[in-house]
């Protein structure tokens with residue numbers, strides 16, 4: 502079952518710079534939710550707050566009703582949160598399979614001591630994870646690349662590997678940061694199919710940051726538009742695309758007047 506995510510009056514400052522101001526929104530279980538806005542609007546910073554990489558100055562973030570503000574990323578991963586990054590952070594000298602398996606470590610029984618002792622139940626779990634990782638790679642069109650080193654593969658394939666790594670943790674909430682950036686048109690179409698399947702069939706709540714409005718329109722149930730760190734509007738992708746405030750935020754006031 503996908504997670505319920507709720508942000509209330511979230512504020513983040515770096516020194517004197519306000520990066521997020523009073524951001525509120527709610528994502529229902531199983532929704533595919535878009536987070537859009539011009540460059541520098543605060544989208545990635547917001548993801549960093551949800552995933553525990555940044556600690557907001559004030560506000561609340563709950564996942565399934567549990568307050569998680571300030572919880573470290575590793576703990577959040579154990580509670581069903583996974584994310585991808587704008588620039589995939591892979592182990593470049595490791596194979597594709599090894600990279601994906603990293604996403605499964607939160608599901609291994611015990612902790613570092615048990616892992617060092619290599620108990621039989623650990624080997625069993627590792628075998629199961631390996632089977633699941635191979636199936637994920639196959640399902641996402643990467644079966645042929647399992648034993649390739651990550652640094653032999655393209656940026657687009659790195660994104661696919663990172664997605665499989667995130668999915669191996671069996672998340673309830675998945676944050677995708679610009680999954681279409683740098684992908685050719687044909688691969689964006691494929692990505693839309695993949696994310697739709699993740700949301701609908703795997704029943705995972707997905708929040709996606711993306712500049713590609715075609716992808717946002719095709720995928721999302723609802724979007725929030727951020728501008729200068731504050732929520733500008735919330736609605737469907739179609740409502741956002743025709744909202745004069747959103748057009749102005751993207752184009753600047755003078756150009757928006759020209760369009761109108």
Ligand SMILES: Nc1ncnc2c1ncn2[C@@H]1O[C@H](COP(=O)(O)OP(=O)(O)OP(=O)(O)O)[C@@H](O)[C@H]1O
Nearest residue numbers: 515518520538539540541542543544545546547587
């Ligand atoms: N660690 C940091 N220290 C200082 N300022 C930061 C930090 N992280 C983000 N910012 C600032 O916060 C603002 C929002 O940046 P952020 O990357 O969240 O925007 P974005 O909407 O994701 O932009 P883009 O679409 O270009 O990726 C920017 O002004 C950025 O410089």
